[in-house]
Amino acid sequence: MYRSHVLVCGGTGCTSSGSAQIAEKLKSEIRRQGLEKEVAVVKTGCHGLCALGPIMIVYPEAVFYSMVKPEDIPEIVEEHLLKGRVVERLVYQETVGSDGIKSLKDTDFYRNQHRIALRNCGVINPEDIDEYIGTRGYEALGKVLTEMTPDQVIQTVLDSGLRGRGGAGFPTGMKWKFASGNRGNVQKYVCCNADEGDPGAFMDRSVLEGDPHVVLEAMAIAGYAIGASQGYIYVRAEYPIAVERLKIAIGQAREYGLLGKDIFGSGFDFDIDLRLGAGAFVCGEETALMTSIEGNRGEPRPRPPFPAVKGLFESPTILNNVETYANIPQIILNGAEWFASMGTEKSKGTKVFALGGKINNTGLVEIPMGTTLRTVIEEIGGIPNGKKFKAAQTGGPSGGCIPAEHMDIPIDYDNLLSIGSMMGSGGLIVMDEDNCMVDIAKFFLEFTVDESCGKCTPCRIGTKRMYEILDKITKGQGTLEDLDKLEELAYYIKDNALCGLGQTAPNPVLSTLRYFREEYIAHVVDKKCPAGVCKSLLTYKIDPEKCKGCTLCARNCPAGAITGSVKEVHSIDPAKCVKCGACMEKCRFNAIYKD
């Protein structure tokens, strides 16, 4: 019996800012004060507020400490855990009100959230199956095996309106239904796509690290629904914590008989194995993923036949994303109506977004479908330094940019498609006035050029040509014809590429051309980069009115491009300047500007 639980975040964000040392130090300090029988230290998954890591929450008071350092631990243990005095200077300031400490749920970051897929992340110890069972874990599996027929399970998922959380948003129940024929007579497979690769997206990683059992349970439910006895989780090798916790989870589930033969005495057999991906982006595409599990080079194959007919090892297969699976047990337990009551007409439930870019609260948020972009960015996220919001990039390299004029659109699959972006896996990168949209398009194109597997010509050669045109434009060598060529090529690739990677690769270019064409034109016609990002198009200058001749800039210039002596106006030699911006950062009188 412990009187207090200290939850230390063990997600990737907090781990990289040192939460493992914090947990160790905490344990040794607690022992030193003789509190080891009274206070439990629990390592959990991600809480979502990665920007404030390492994060620590003390229950039952629910005091939220942020950016904890190892040297703070003795103070927290002695003052808070022993003497009960909250160490206010380390408490997340949002939770400190005039009348004491308020609930975490009332903070801007958490108030608009609704956690289903992430419900256990940051609450339970992911390495302890008992804690998962304590939050009604494996009860949904028990329910389907003892009370429901496979067709009823599929109908429930269909009725819930759940759509794939990995990108395209295909109805999950339909996928299951297509693969459900001829149960018991043919070998079938259930696969989990944990090959999360969009730059900036890390919700699948957080679910695997924070609540691995939910994926195992959902896969077993899917196996029962379609009549499969074997599952594979395809997870990237670059997610070492996720891989480790999955291994532990699978071991514990087997030990309890929740995976294996004759689960709950129902006669249903199901087991899961891990397959590690080597980090190719294209392996997140379903046919390439299955080719990779089969042991071949990860290249997509033409569809049809769809995986539900001929998938892994030529057998009927269903493949769902991690976040999709994380919703399944809750749908079984609470009913399809409960799930369908959240969200918009065609997009039900919640979606997890990974907030990144120019935003205060970098991290993971789970919001009901239909929440506006404005709520996510202004209320939950917050733009730093009073800058102006310019655009949000959703869907990673397959998505597009949403300009400020569409900020009030409710987020769901169809609305995002109609404005030229897509849900994708849920990366949301916020950009302010200092971001150049041509440069952003070039960044994503560079990514797809690197990651194109090379099997089909439109993607292999087409994206490369697009990248070259963009590069030309950012160097000020583009022409107006280039813009037309870029657009023509984009539509050609969209129509002709073999798989989703190529078909969506031109989206970042198309959406920026649609909403920020004037910025492209500024690069081409005026040879200027309005945001001041493209180095070839800007020159650093010194305002003689403001320069006091302090020599600070000249001393900091790595290229020796600034001349001038004390108390004299300095000048920059454009031929030598490497445009690093060091001088502008150092100048105390704002005398240096970009032109």
Place this chain on the structure above:
Amino acid sequence: MKSLEELKAIRERMQGQVEFRAENSDQIRVVVGMATCGIASGARPVLTTLAEEVQKRDLKNVTVTQTGCIGLCQYEPIVEVLEGGKDKITYIKMTPEKAVEVLEQHLVRGQVVEKYTLNETRL
């Protein structure tokens, strides 16, 4: 594990542990003074007894926490019971045995144990 009963048994054992980490506003808060004066006069066993008994009896509406010195050091160990909409009750000079009495009468049945309260003592 071959039956739902076994799963249920684990769940019931673990539920209290995990629910402990939920925030609930209509809780009765039991606060133990754990400053130097409190610890010196024996607040630690009082605190642990209360925390253990609350969990053992599965009193879901009771939260046991500590606080610092409230200034009445000669009356430590002090235990305060705070309940929404009611006056704060302050118990003084507590021991683990007295604490169990308070728990059984006040926290479970809702009767204040007047003889241990600050009101009964002449200041």
